[in-house]
Amino acid sequence: MQVVxxxxxxSWRHALTGLLLVSPPFLLMLFLIVAPTVQAILxxxxxxxxxxxxxQSDIDLVSSATPTLVVYQRLLSxxxxxADLAMTFQVTIASVVLVLVVGYILALYVRFSxxxxxxxxxxxxxxxxxxxxxxxxxxxxxxxxANGFLQTILAQFGIQNMPSPIYTPWGIVLGQVWTGIPxxxxxxxxxxxxxxxxxxxxxxxxxxxxxxxxxxxxxxxxVTPLLIVGTFTFIGVxxxxxxxxxxxxxxxxxxxxxxxxxxxxxxxxxxAVAMAVLTFLIATVAGAIYxxxxxRTERTxx
Amino acid sequence: xxxxxxxxISAMRKALxxxxxxxxxxxLLLPLFTLLIWAFxxxxxxxxxxxxxxxxxxxxxxxxxxxxxxxxxxxxxxAPIVTIASAAICLPAAYAFSRFRxxxxxxxxxxxxxxxxxxxxxxxxxxxxxFYRLNLMDTFLGVVLVQLINTLVSMTWIPTAAFNSIAPExxxxxxxxxxxxxxxxxxxxxxxxxxGIIVASILAFLASLDEAQGTLVxxxxxxxxMPVIMYTLVSNYPQPVGAVFSxxxxxxxxxxxxxxxxxxxxxxxxxxxxxx
Numbered sequence: 001m002q003v004v005x006x007x008x009x010x011s012w013r014h015a016l017t018g019l020l021l022v023s024p025p026f027l028l029m030l031f032l033i034v035a036p037t038v039q040a041i042l043x044x045x046x047x048x049x050x051x052x053x054x055x056q057s058d059i060d061l062v063s064s065a066t067p068t069l070v071v072y073q074r075l076l077s078x079x080x081x082x083a084d085l086a087m088t089f090q091v092t093i094a095s096v097v098l099v100l101v102v103g104y105i106l107a108l109y110v111r112f113s114x115x116x117x118x119x120x121x122x123x124x125x126x127x128x129x130x131x132x133x134x135x136x137x138x139x140x141x142x143x144x145x146a147n148g149f150l151q152t153i154l155a156q157f158g159i160q161n162m163p164s165p166i167y168t169p170w171g172i173v174l175g176q177v178w179t180g181i182p183x184x185x186x187x188x189x190x191x192x193x194x195x196x197x198x199x200x201x202x203x204x205x206x207x208x209x210x211x212x213x214x215x216x217x218x219x220x221x222x223v224t225p226l227l228i229v230g231t232f233t234f235i236g237v238x239x240x241x242x243x244x245x246x247x248x249x250x251x252x253x254x255x256x257x258x259x260x261x262x263x264x265x266x267x268x269x270x271x272a273v274a275m276a277v278l279t280f281l282i283a284t285v286a287g288a289i290y291x292x293x294x295x296r297t298e299r300t301x302x
Numbered sequence: 303x304x305x306x307x308x309x310x311i312s313a314m315r316k317a318l319x320x321x322x323x324x325x326x327x328x329x330l331l332l333p334l335f336t337l338l339i340w341a342f343x344x345x346x347x348x349x350x351x352x353x354x355x356x357x358x359x360x361x362x363x364x365x366x367x368x369x370x371x372x373x374x375x376x377x378x379x380x381a382p383i384v385t386i387a388s389a390a391i392c393l394p395a396a397y398a399f400s401r402f403r404x405x406x407x408x409x410x411x412x413x414x415x416x417x418x419x420x421x422x423x424x425x426x427x428x429x430x431x432x433f434y435r436l437n438l439m440d441t442f443l444g445v446v447l448v449q450l451i452n453t454l455v456s457m458t459w460i461p462t463a464a465f466n467s468i469a470p471e472x473x474x475x476x477x478x479x480x481x482x483x484x485x486x487x488x489x490x491x492x493x494x495x496x497x498g499i500i501v502a503s504i505l506a507f508l509a510s511l512d513e514a515q516g517t518l519v520x521x522x523x524x525x526x527x528m529p530v531i532m533y534t535l536v537s538n539y540p541q542p543v544g545a546v547f548s549x550x551x552x553x554x555x556x557x558x559x560x561x562x563x564x565x566x567x568x569x570x571x572x573x574x575x576x577x578x
Contacts, residue, residue, distance in 0.1 A: 011403070014402055014403065014404070015402070015403065015404035015405060016404070017398070017402060018398045018402030018403065018404035018407070019398075019404045019405070021394040021395055021397065021398035021402070022394075022395040022398045022399060022404075022407075022410060023395075024390075024391040024392070024394070024395060025391055025392050025395050025414065025454050025458055026410065028391060028447075028450065028454065029414070029416075029417065029454065031447075032429060032447060032448070032450070032451055033416065033417060033420065033425065033451075035432055036425065036428035036429045036431065036432045037420075037425075037428055039428065039431060039432050039435075040427075040428035040431055043431060049435060051435065052434055052435045054434040055431075055434065055435075106326070109319075113319070117319055117320065117323050120323065120327075121323055121326065124323075124326060124327055124330055124331075125326075125330075127330055127331070127334075128330065130508065130555045130556075130559055131334065131552060131555070132511075132512035132514070132529050132532075132551055132552070132555075133512070133514065134512075134514050134529045134532040134533065134536070134551075135334075135337070135532070135548040135551060135552060136333070136334075137536075138337065138532065138536050138544055138545075138548055139333030139334050139336055139337045139548070140333045141536070142333070142336045142337060142340060142541060142545070143332055143333040143336040144333075147348035147349075148336070149332065149335075149336040149339070150332070151348070151349075152348055152349050152350070152351055153351070155348070155349040156349075156351055178329070178330070178333070181330075232418065232419075235418075235419060235420070235421055236421075236422075238421040239420065239421025239422040239423050239424055239425070240422070240423065241422075241423040241515045241518075242514055242515060242533075245533070246533070246536055246537075256421070256423035256424070259423065259424065259427050260423060260427065260518075260519065263427050263430060263519065264519075264522070269430075269431060269434070272427050273427060273428060273431050275424070275427075276421075276423075276424035276425070276427040276428050277424070277428075278424075279421040279423075279424040280420065280421065280424055282421075283419060283420065283421050287419055
């Protein structure tokens with residue numbers, strides 16, 4: 001891009017200006033991401049700062065001179081938290097699978113078909129991106145709830161007593177798919193744009209079937225976008241609150257809903273923060289799988 | 303027909319595609335349509351397909367409710383402030399990422415993505431724990447800070463892509479005819495990058511306006527914005543109240559989208575996500 005002047009002192013100044021200009025977002029990241037994470041780990045392992053009344057106010061406060069895992073042991077041995085964790089995993093995995101399947105089908109359709117229908121889909125799939133999640137959740141509730149609009153429509157055709165997914169874990173999955181579609185299709189679509197047309201035509205010329213081209217030529221080229229969408233959807237669902245709080249059941253709850261209740265209404269900041277750290281750990285594992293997966297595909301490609 | 307391998311034209315396939323696209327539009331649009339009906343329904347009971355009584359009763363109710371008015375006012379205070387703050391913090395960085403060579407440029411650029419690699423509600427709970435110590439809980443500044451989290455990536459990545467897409471020759475040509483640093487930036491670079499900056503600003507504005515989770519955790523009880531008050535409306539009020547409020551909350555998105563539609567191409571939106 002920019003021609004860097006050959007004089008060393010000038011490029012040194014150039015580098016310094018560059019670093020200075022990019023520092024504000026990173027200082028903010030340090031303050032809003034790194035510092036809270038470090039403090040959450042310390043607080044949840046019993047390193048309680050004495051300067052704060054809210055931290056001290058936890059009824060079952062665990063405070064220790066050396067780091068301890070007591071808070072985590074208590075949490076993980078509670079049958080309620082165990083049920084919450086199990087449902088969190090089930091909902092998250094079901095959502096990731098469905099978002100990947102629906103997103104990939106839509107991305108393939110938009111990329112490889114021409115005409116009026118795909119151009120309608122191209123506008124349709126972006127809509128959830130611009131609808132606040134609270135409103136989307138409310139709309140889904142009023143549409144799918146027992147005696148809601150969907151059941152009203154079905155009743156016109158004499159179909160009655162269909163079970164409603166609202167206030168069940170499946171309702172949460174529905175909400176996550178609705179809100180997750182734009183990101184998945186955009187990212188998978190930009191991956192599919194990179195698949196060389198010549199490759200597909202060459203395969204067609206030797207008589208390869210649609211399924212074979214999809215599986216052997218197209219999909220291997222978009223493994224990385226698929227992994228990105230999978231990982232970020234996993235982390236997104238894990239860290240969601242609005243959809244599970246509004247659409248999900250009262251008990252068991254997803255971890256995000258449970259930790260917010262602990263932090264707010266139960267006045268138990270320490271276990272709330274410990275649950276937050278748990279979600280960070282789970283997200284780290286998901287991130288590690290992603291890094292492992294991308295480095296593996298890069299090696300096989302090379 | 304270069305894509306014939308995918309769609310070997312046959313009536314069956316066309317019908318199948320039509321059915322699937324119809325199902326998709328129902329899934330994406332009917333929930334929103336349901337709210338639209340509810341907003342004008344004075345009375346609507348199962349199994350009637352349409353409301354028995356239509357009217358604007360609940361609109362009046364919403365406009366005369368002080369709490370809701372305050373939430374609207376507060377939302378429109380936060381959104382511009384967060385957008386401007388985010389631009390001030392990120393745009394110089396975006397320019398530097400595009401035009402300067404410095405150590406760790408690439409790793410720093412990618413590491414911004416770490417923000418999106420955090421389960422959000424866990425992050426907000428942790429931020430709240432830090433804010434308790436710093437006395438930032440339930441303050442205006444605290445809410446601005448927590449809303450900034452969701453703007454940093456797009457406000458840096460999209461403008462960087464915009465600056466990158468400007469040919470350096472244009473700037474060099476301006477230099478050659480005697481224009482100097484700031485003049486080149488304001489007359490050449492900035493106008494050419496403006497569409498990208500506008501897209502990033504719209505996304506930041508909407509991110510702030512629609513942010514509910516972080517604001518709920520950090521701003522309760524006295525900084526209740528429109529999306530936060532929706533939590534209460536959904537569970538404690540009759541359906542039309544939430545529906546009317548949903549429309550009010552969606553209107554800014556709609557207006558911004560329509561007025562800026564020529565900038566909002568899928569290409570730009572995808573640019574923010576693309577990992578090169």
